[in-house]
Structure formats: C-alpha cells, structure tokens
Amino acid sequence: MKFFSDPVLDSMAARRSVSKVGPETPSDAELLELLAAVTPVADHKALRPWRLLLLRGNNRMKLAHALDAAQGIEREPGEYNPKPFRAELLIAIVASPKPHPAVPEWEQHATAAGAGHLLELALWRAGWGVMWRTGLFANSPEVRAAHGLEDHELLMGWLYVGSIDEAFRRRIDASKRPSLDPHQFIGKMP
Template identity: 45%
Template sequence: MTALDAVRRRASWSKVTDDAPTREQLLPLIEAAGRVADHSSLRPWRLIELRGDDRLILGSAMAKAADDSKPSSKPLRAPLLIAIVASFRKSDKVPRWEQEAVASGVAHTLSLLLDEAGWGVLWRTGGLTRSKAVAKAHGLSKNEELLGWLYVGGKPEGKDAGRRKFVDADEMLTRMPEPKKR
C-alpha cells in the first residue's frame, strides 16, 4: 500500500474493540511519526500512553473540570488513549504556532500509521483539553498544552468507520491573486 492509498482510506473510528497495540508495537510507529517537518529539530511534542486505570483518572479529571460529580466515561470508549502534548521550546526562530503544528503533525501521522497497521483511531479534542484539572492529571508543565487524545482500539469486524465527505481538490487549491493596479 502506498502512502496515498493509506491517506485516502483513513477514517475515524468512533467505536472500537477492546484490542489495542502493545507499547512495543507503538514505538516504531511513534519513531516514524516523529519524522514530520520540524524547523530546527526542536521536537516540541510528547505523547502520554493511557491504559487501564489511567483512563479512570482522566475521567475524574474531566468531571472536575466540567464541575460534574460523576466521572466522565468518555476515556473508557477505547482501551488505549494517546495524549498529544505540545511541549513548547524557547526559540527565536520557531514561533509557538509552528511548534504546535509540529505536534499536530506527529499526531496525525501517528493516526495514519495506526490505521494502516489495522487499528481503529479517533482524535478527540474539546474544551477540557485546556482545563487545569486535566492538565494536572497528565502532569503537564507550564510550557505544555494538551492537543487531545488518539483513541485507539481494534476495528470491529463487519463495520465501517463511517463516510468521509469528498474533498474537491480543485476548489481547495487556488492561485495567488493578481496584484491590484494602483
């Protein structure tokens, strides 16, 4: 399968089975995902693996952030969650937005690699990613921000991930406008 084939067939899996890749299976995929374009090779990202009771801790932190008395069950929707963290580095050459783009690129590339390896993946985000309770549960430092979680599990047999809308590439690719005459 080519990279083009893998990208074209990628879809988000909102429901997955209890199967999940092992840490040993994840490591080469993370190593490959880490090869995204990274100005000055700052590596302004890290990933946090959440399995088992880690997901319960996250559910409690989400409840605290939402001022809810009942822990959130959302982290239990997949056996493995991979938190995507932007770890901003001091740099005169690489602005914060570009460092966040690198972390996002790693997350997206990792999701493609997991999908190609046969795993169901969904990138979940939301307002709780910026809450103090959730940041504390993940052990984030002041120079870090949570960009969301990759929910990872087995692809259910006989199920489709869902439909993706067609992208009209011709509409999305434009030309530079002509200069205005004075």
C-alpha cells in the same frame, strides 16, 4: 477501496475516524515501531516540540475524575465519566514548545499536530481504529494537572485507539465515498 497505485496513498485516502473501537490495542512495543514513521514530522530547527502520553487502565479513571472536576460534576459513588472509557488506549498528544528565536510557538504547535496526525495514519495503516478527540476541557487546570503538563505545554487531544469491528471494516472497504475535490483547497495569491 482503491484510489492510487501506491498502497500507502491508498491507506491515507481511505482513512476514516472510528468513533467506536474494540478492546484490542497495540502493545507499547508496536507503538514504538510505529513512532519511527512519525519522528520525521516537519520540524523547523529539529526542536521536537511534542510528546505522547499513553493512558491505559487506571490512567483513564484519573482522566475521568479530572474531566468531571473541570466541569464541576459530582457523581454518585461508583459512577464515573464514561468518555475516557470509549477505548482501552488513549494517546495524549502534547505540544511542548521550546524557546527559539526563529521558531514561533504556533509553528511548534503545528509540528505537534503533525506528529499526532502521522501517528493516526500509521495506526490506521497498521489496522487499528483511531478517533482524535478533544473537548472544551482538554486544557482545564484539572485535566492539565492529571497529565502532568508544564505551564508552556498544550494538550492537543487524545487518540482513542482500538480494534475495528469486522463489519465496519467491510463497510469501509466497500465504500464508494469519493475523495474531496482537491481543487477547492488550491488557490493563487492575488
């Protein structure tokens, strides 16, 4: 699918959330390389009010238990919440606002969300499938504790990251799905 003459804009326009990703994931070194494209996110006063947590392996089981505890779910021995196991790599996006008289907390949350979305785009451009997931219990005390969040921090959700099935990739590439009409997003002040 091609929209623009620029490959980056084409990649952005073709981005899709991939709800079922495969088992391959980027290495920590690959993630660090992609983060170089994320760090220039719009950030008033350069406060860097965000951080990322990588959840792999047993960290996903810790999240599964925390989600169950938050919901008051008790499972049979050996059973666990399957949600954190939809991907081998989850990247928690954490808004970590800094006190500043000129930068309100909501603006810092927007910066953290921007960093998360830029990372999602960078991962997509690098060929990875990504789905940003949240949920009603993302900031429950149990889930916050499992992530080691400070009182002032906000868990913005997790990027579920993995490989993309080749059949799905071909369907995306062949898709004729048009972009949304940009006119609906632009208006003028009254």
